[in-house]
Amino acid sequence: MQRIVIAEFMDAAAVERLRAQHDVHYDPALVDDPARLFDEARRARALIVRNRTQVRGELLAALAHCKVVGRLGVGLDNIDVAACEARGIRVIPATGANALSVAEYVIASAMLLLRGAYASTAEVAAGRWPRTALSNGRETAGKTLGLVGFGAIGQLTARLAQALGMRTVAFDAMMDAGHPAFAAARTQPLGLEALLAQSDVVSLHVPLVEGTRNLFHAARIAAMKDGAVLVNTSRGGIVDEQAVAGALRAGRLGGAALDVFDAEPLAASPHFEGCPNLLLTPHIAGVTAESNERVSGLIADRVLEALAP
Structure with missing residues (x-):
């Protein structure tokens, strides 16, 4: 049996699948205890992480016997992939397994922010009736969704948007206009x-x-269409958070949903306080009960394959 260390949360059934064949140390709090994490890493033949564990520097140096790093998600910016490969460590992301969850998050956020009618519960329950103020919401049908990046998640988001009557356009620096994915x-x-x-x-x-x-x-x-909505489920460093807050306060942006931030967890951020038409979520766009099962199951299977004789 080989040692598998799981440093962040994983679906229980997938953990048990790994335990059936190997010696598994599963501790979702390990990511927050560097000393214990480094100690466990020294014995690990496989390491499984989400987005918070930084597989680089001191932790990577501790992975002296590691064969594979499984990433419970898609983005790899928390893993020094080149350095892993140089040490003979295979890096495996859960490509495609959380695409539907992210796509649904985008569409739900867009619909909520365009309509602008779902923050009135306290007022209505208190006997007020803000009907006039909330009667200028916008419908989704007929609107244009612009996708910056057109990989698997972008393409699935486009299909969901079209089912609601949206027009979809996309930009991807890695695709020319003739790429078959667009058609x-x-x-x-x-x-x-x-x-x-x-x-x-x-x-x-x-x-x-x-x-x-x-x-x-x-x-x-500022170059975005007046009243447009911005949704970021990719990575926080892509967006200037203070510029988003400023554009919302000035009425230039019609809304923003930010699921990712330049520093996570997000510290107290005065620029966001009282900001209108803003949704902030803690990096969960790709995490649902169903996607966690798919992501965890895929990584369990791939790690078992990598550790097979």
């Missing part, structure tokens, strides 16, 4: 600036790399 998803390819000018909702689906860091800075946010 297959019935989505018009556009340059980034044209997409921003046309889109009622802009959703980000790009990895955090040097070319995308601070991609949505103040000037780019």
